[in-house]
Amino acid sequence: MKRTETYLLNMGPQHPSTHGVLQVKLTLDGERILKAEPVLGYLHRGIEKLMESRTYFQCLPYTDRLDYISSMNNNFGFAMAVEELAGIEVPRRAEFIRVIMAELNRINSHLIGIGTLANDLGASTGMLYCFRDREYILDIFNEVCGARQTFHYIRIGGVAGDFTDKARELTEAFLERVPKFLSEYDQLLTGNEIFTRRIIGISAMTAKEALDLNMTGPNLRATGVARDLRKLDGYSVYGELDFDIPVGEHGDNWDRYQVKMKEMAESAKIIRQCLDKMPEGLIMAKVPKMLKPPKGEVYSRTEGTRGELGFYIVSDGTTKPYRVHIRRPSFVNMQGLDLMCRGMLIGDSVSAYSSIDPIMGEVDC
């Protein structure tokens, strides 16, 4: 009688395809995975504890370091939470600039997601093209707020710098590039039989399983549930913009890849509308230097690039928050990793990590 023995393979904190310091303990039978247990905490920097000893203005740069690929969306979430707590009204022009920056950052983040997926499956050229196109977005950010990655641009009450004409011109140039580079990825990756065979039908997930595991963002939409907080809550000026939500059917890696590709096209559409609708006017509301929000708590959620990004802030009337909890989408999506890797081969677990696309700064907070 054939007796096989399972063994434990440790995809350690340093592994080319675990996107940073994620450790996954795989229990393997030959090359088939029986159990995948993620070990987190290698990048736990205790941001929630640090925020308790800093004023609201000083907490904002810390949100840049959470999901360090989409820093704008983190600033956006935290700023909206504090504005709701302190009752600050943001001028319309600042709202539109915020939406433009958040959507540009969504494209930036999805480009990295698709680039690392291609690189982990072996096509490193795909990654190089994604990073080349990402540089044009970083030029816009560099022009507007002076930094390439940790922007600290969306402030409580508005935005730090105005949307200059040079930034508008760069954005227009970028919007023309978007359909070109999306079609290039279709030619290079989507049409490629080896690429499609590697991700079609791999780590599929039904809508019920995804909802039970509390997954949100592209991973949930890939299973067919059209839940997008930009449409559901309609926060900021998303209510006035019309865009549709791309949805997959089987919830496998192919649908996650397709949802991200279509979302980039949608984000470009949103930026197009914002550029046309942006009014002139102030970019910063009147915010007291020593901001003391009233005693109480608030939970404000926005659609981050990887799912529902929520900020739960309890204030006790002083300038420093009493407690800040950050509902991190990548952290909750990690629960789906075990389900996605079960029964797959080692090669597929690699595509599972890069289609969940966890950012360890956000997972370990």
Added chain:
Amino acid sequence: MKQRYLTAEELARIKGNFYTVSIDEEEKPPIYVSPEEFIPLMQLLKTNPRLLFTHLSCLTAVDWKDTIDVVYYLFSEYLGAYVVVKVKTIRNHPEIPSVTSVFPGAEFEEREVYDLMGVKFTGHPDMRRILMPEDFKGHPLRKDFKYEKPAPPKATRVSGEEEEADA
């Protein structure tokens, strides 16, 4: 949350069949519930056809120096509204039933609350620390957490012919 909060009579209807639930008169009052009746309340909120709070948006704990509150934000697409459920626990050995029986997706967040705040969840499938190293003493997010950092491990250079690079 940009969504609306439950109206007073909806809250009253929920309070109807639970006697340990207390709702005070704030503008958006959280539902305080005792650990014993916590799981039935969550069951009701999730499965009742007129409520359908199917999405557990946020699960966290706040340390109020005398008690530790575990906070649950639930959201229902059917009603288009959210509700806040809070459970008070005793400070020195907090213990409340785990909600993974109702919301399986809360497993990691409960482990994080146990790891950083020290609230034990009975009935949780895998009650271990998730972020801090296994042998870490204490729970960092508590207000009375005192900790001085140990000396980190030092790498030894095998050949060492080049003298130690100056610190």
Added chain:
Amino acid sequence: MEISFLSGLALWLRGEIYALTGLPILSDLALDIIGIALLLGIISMAAIVFTYGERKVCAFMQVRIGPNRVGGRFGLLQPVADMLKLMSKEDIVPEGADKVLWALSPALLFVPAALVYAFFPFDAGAVLADVNVGVFLLFAISGQAVLPFLMGGYASNNKYSMVGGFRVVSQMISYEAPLLFSLLGILMITGSMRLEDIVEAQSGGLWFIFLQPLAFVIFLISAVAETNRTPFDLVEGESEIIAGPFTEYSGMRWALFFLAEYANLLTAAILATTFFLGGYLGPDFLPGFVWFGIKAVLMVFVIMWFRWTFPRTRVDQILTFGWKAMLPLSILNVFLTGVVMCALGLV
């Protein structure tokens, strides 16, 4: 035996040595030594040139400029710097490793890669060992390149290397058969297994790539799988099992693996040129071996082009593709060649 530039040179040299020493054995010996030295030179040159070529081709395809700082404007000394650095690295033997197999596997891998070069006809008469069962012997030798990978994987006492070793065995064995079967068509047409006869059979522009297109496609795919390059580079699947059997090797040992891999790459290119692109045949404004060189480098470029375009296939996909698609197709090709030859009355 036609006389070409290289074989003429060899004959002249033999005459000179014979005139000097008067002993036929000595001149043969001298000639063989010179031949071996030349071949080893070609193999090490192949490693140096192709590491540089690979990085430049990869850079150009990824819209960036490759190494252009080390040694002059084009970075030509980059591979020299790499080799020298690899030579002077510390040699770590993992504790618990099987010392004998550990030391033997890089050397063993290099032996078949170098031995195969003795049979290639670089020019009309210029072949080190003119064997009339050339093709058969060629594949017998290159067949045992599988063992060193497995030895390396087993000896380095590391789970990733073990998994890499398993993958190597399954992949290389399953692509050995289609590789051979795809050449049967050509052997049937030429009727002889001597490499020079195969090249002569393609004279007059009738290259086998036009006569046997299906065989060329199968051969190319199997050759790429045999040399473990993308899209079949499961052995060294960076993102999955780090560096496969070479995970624990460092410094010069790893450089030997690296050298053998590039030698195998050139072998695959030379095989493709000899069998399908008419070896050293070409319009005679260039000598034979220059044509041979151009076609070989062209084939190397195509294989590199595969590497920087395609993702990696999964282990089970490779095996099913090998057994279920490649083998039947190559047998079909043999059958078709037979039918056509009967129809044309050649048999």
Added chain:
Amino acid sequence: MELRDRVPESLRQNVLILKVDELFRWAHANSIWPLSSGLACCAIEMMSTATARFDLSRFGYEVFRPCPRQADLLIVAGTLTYKMADPIVRLYEEMPEPKYVIAMGSCAIAGGPFADSYSVVEGIDEVLPVDVYIPGCPPRPEALIDGMLKLREKIMHPERVAAERAKWAERKKAKEAKA
């Protein structure tokens, strides 16, 4: 260098006098293969250094080896936490000998924004011997290329490093004398 002077004037152009370790130093300096081990935000800047626009491969450094056995440079790009300290020490000790360490970003230099957090090691020089420090949070890819060139200079000319270290030592003595 009396050896070099003995070469006659006419041949000086095409005669290269080189000590062996100088040759190996040149080889090490020009082909440093970094280990692809990014910890946090600086890792994304490290990756974009190897891409099309900033192109680390012009210096021959773009071969990011996944396993420490074949790498000779450990770029610590991100925050080092106590839980990650042991693995990073193990990574460092697994690398074959002529190995170098670059501390990239504020977090690696002195703990950066998270210096007073309970789980962050303040600066990796408490854990590893560091060769080059690159300030910035995160440093621009050009700053990383500048740091790599500084490392290249450190390998090629150890005497400059010794001079710098001497200057720094007596500057420190002067400060202590004044304090």
Added chain:
Amino acid sequence: MFGKGLLTGMGVTIKHFFGKKETFCYPEEKLPMAEGFRGGDLTMDWRVCIGCQMCAMACPNKALDLTVVTDAKKKRHMKYYIHKTGRCLFCNLCVEVCPVHTLQWDKNYANSTWNKEDMVHDAMTDKDRADLDIFLSDVEKKAKAEAEAKAKAEAEAKAKAEAEAAEGKPETPKAETKAAPPKPEAKAEAAKKPAAQNAAPDAEKKAAAAEKKKGGEA
């Protein structure tokens, strides 16, 4: 046909193989920096700086530790402006909060070093400190001179007052009072004139000091 997608993929790569490259050769050509770029070290001009330490308070991570020295006229000046790059977030809060806008980034991002000591950067060089000492000493001298002048003026005024009292007690006292007030006003204007140079921040400083008290006790 099975290979169609593969061939289009190869078409894309070969197109880029011969296409234009995207690389900036860093050490030779440098990317133009946006004017709002936040990088390098902090630079400030000690003459403009009023020593209010707002930047040190605004920093999230206490990366600035400043030593302030007060001159004879009880006005503050910066002596040591230590900017710990190892703790800095480059979040620009200090540059934006500075009331006199003297804090700037020097945009020199390529400043990697071999030893860790250069990471603790002092925005005021030794030469600045030397100029500061000269400035303090002459402020000292001016203050001393004024003090003597004031003392002499008081002495004369006292002497004249006694002389008038001695000469004719019946004279009306109004003249004295008229004479006394103009003298102090003159003195006040005189005092104000040398400080005209940073008169505007005085008001500001009072507001900052008040605020600091309020911030302190909050």
